[in-house]
Amino acid sequence: MTAADIALILTAMLGGAMRVSTPFIFVALGETLTEKSGRINLGLEGTLVLGAMIGYAISYQTGSPWLGVLAAGCSGMLLGLIHGVICSLPRVNDIAVGISMMSLGTGLAFFFGKPYIQPSAPRLQSLEFGGWASNPAIKSALEINPLFIVGIVTAFIMWWGLANTKLGLILRMTGDSEPAARAMGINPIKVRVVATVLGGFLAGVGGAFLSLSYPGSWNEGLSSGQGLMAVALVIFARWNPLRCIVAALLFGAAGAIGPALQSVGISQGYYFFNAAPYILTLIIMISTARSTTAAREAPGELSIIK
């Protein structure tokens, strides 16, 4: 392997990381928002898949991929609303509801998505930042999807908003101490439902990225558990939106190892490298389970903590 090869692999990994990480960023930000309010929505995997299908279908029907993204977000809001309302009933466990919402989301997507597997819908156009480069590998690595940029901007807005706005403080308060929120006349259920709905929107948008940009088509094997891994990622990012980006890029880079190696002609262990994100998830879960900092920064009202 030459130095040029290694440079090529790294460029491919960078480009791959940005592509693969985008759905992670959206789902993780959505989950962060929900968990900051004191609830866990494990159903975001279902939201992601339904978002992918709805986004693709609407883009095909209307010819506008951005309308598809919006529709995907709205489908996520609907699933979020169902989750939020059911969890507000007394003695309902949010983990169990999340798991059933996961099945509901994928089930709906498969049921309504059958007619859209064949047709080709308009995709989101990437922005070409690599026009100056002569090397085609660099050129393709620097094709950045606008949704990636939207995700980064959203993360910064969330990070700023959690510290500097009334809504941000109310959200953190509800997630950390329900009695305190109640004593102030805040209705924790309302805050949580809204947070779950908004979190669902973000996850739905993440799903649209899967079908409208990368890999860029709708089929039933589209998501490979990104929605679930994003939950692990939120714990790793310790509920901080900016750390969510870093963690998502890390997952993305791990997911890009296999294709990057293949691009320089190394196909040995391709499937093994494709499993890298799952192995990373396991390692992260084990190491953060032992971390005392993570335990201290977790919102106090989460059902798995109490």
Next chain:
Amino acid sequence: MNTGARAFSLETVGMSKTFGQLVALEDVSISVKPGEFHALLGENGAGKSTLVKCIMGFYQPTRGHLIVDGQEKQIKSPADARDSGIGMVYQHFTLVPCLTAAENMVISRGDAPSIIDWTKEKKALATFMDRMPFQVPLNIPVSGLAAGEKQKLEILKQLYLDQRFLILDEPTSVLTPGEADEILGLVHTMAQKGEISVLMITHKFREVKAFADSVTVLRRGKLTGTGKVSDLSTDQMSHMMIGETQLRKSDSRKGDVKPKSRIELIGLFVDDNQGLPAVEAVDLKINGGEVLGIAGVSGNGQTELLEALAGQRPLKDGRIFVNGKPFEASRKDYDAFKVFGLPEEPLKNAAVKRMSVAENLAFRTFDKPPVTSIGWWLKPPKMREKAIDLIAQFRVKTPSPETPIENLSGGNVQRTILARELSGDVEVLIVANPCFGLDFASVAEIRAQIIHQRNSGAAILLISEDLDEILELSDRVAVMSEGQINYVVASAEADRNTIGKHMAGH
């Protein structure tokens, strides 16, 4: 945040509150004058919280009304109370642990702006704090503050909100005596200056005597007395509080007890849930016929130490010896060495809620004859027989031995556990906050049982957050602070102030 606001008066007139059949409050009229420090005294369940919740708008009184600053006022919700200038400092902190003190104060304001300009807010907070008699760090998360600082912050928050009538609900339960005196002293001074009026819920006579101007006593939802503190003796107040109930007298402490056993803790280290050291290098030796009391503010490692002794938490390092032989917190060793325990919150730590009283009573004996034969065959009738015996002997009030233990009152749950743990031959007894939340009669019963066991020669370790309880029951007092025992003294030579200083870690 204007400085011109002054204290105002508050009266309840004939206030009553019923919940279905239960009369929680009956015709209670109290009057707090402007700038007065008024104590509301009573046992658990006497109606103190109900009265305060009616004032705060959590409940609507069934009858009676409220007069605020000379005018009749309807308070329909806590938000109404806030707008009328009535603020409450709750027994359990209502601060949000992950927010800083500054964030907690700003968000508690009803009119906090949508986008918070922190430069401006911090300046305003600094000006406000300059006028305050006590300070807390504003820019670290509240979870990093000590209990005393949190209590101060709760009070500061109410003043920041410009609440001039403060209701304090048992404000000193998590403080060292030193912190308690400091905070109540400062509140008292502010009241004297006419800046605030105070209504404090308490059951500690000492605090009433030292800081309150006047007092109202409730018993079973009724007003049993009111007046100036200077006109009332502790005996009179205590009579108003508990009425004619006959309390069981403790046996007097015997001087020359023949020790049955001794327990030694050597170099114990225990971690808390987050893996941080909670108990560090604790060495203690307790002889038979002795009560050793561990005093300390809650959260200084007492719970972890107790859980380690009860087998609920692993020891990180150190050994335990009973009568010179190594002891492990296992069922086998509890039996062999006759070690028994009364943990805090017995319903949670010493009982299985949905199992019957009889079954709960059998936890120590269900695997031994006569309840079992051939080692594993249980005989429920024998279990029931024994339960009926114990229920009578310890005067547990239960509809039947088959009633689930969770249906019993707190005092009767504690009696059930006492019956299970103390009916046999006890050599070592480990007790934690045994009287927390119980009425006077149960408290007297439990204390009498502890002294009885001491006089029969058992070695007793008592962990309690109530310093008065420790001083009453112990032969020696040890003080625990930040996981370490930093002071040991014979009760006869013990001095509240010195103990208080060590509780604060000095």
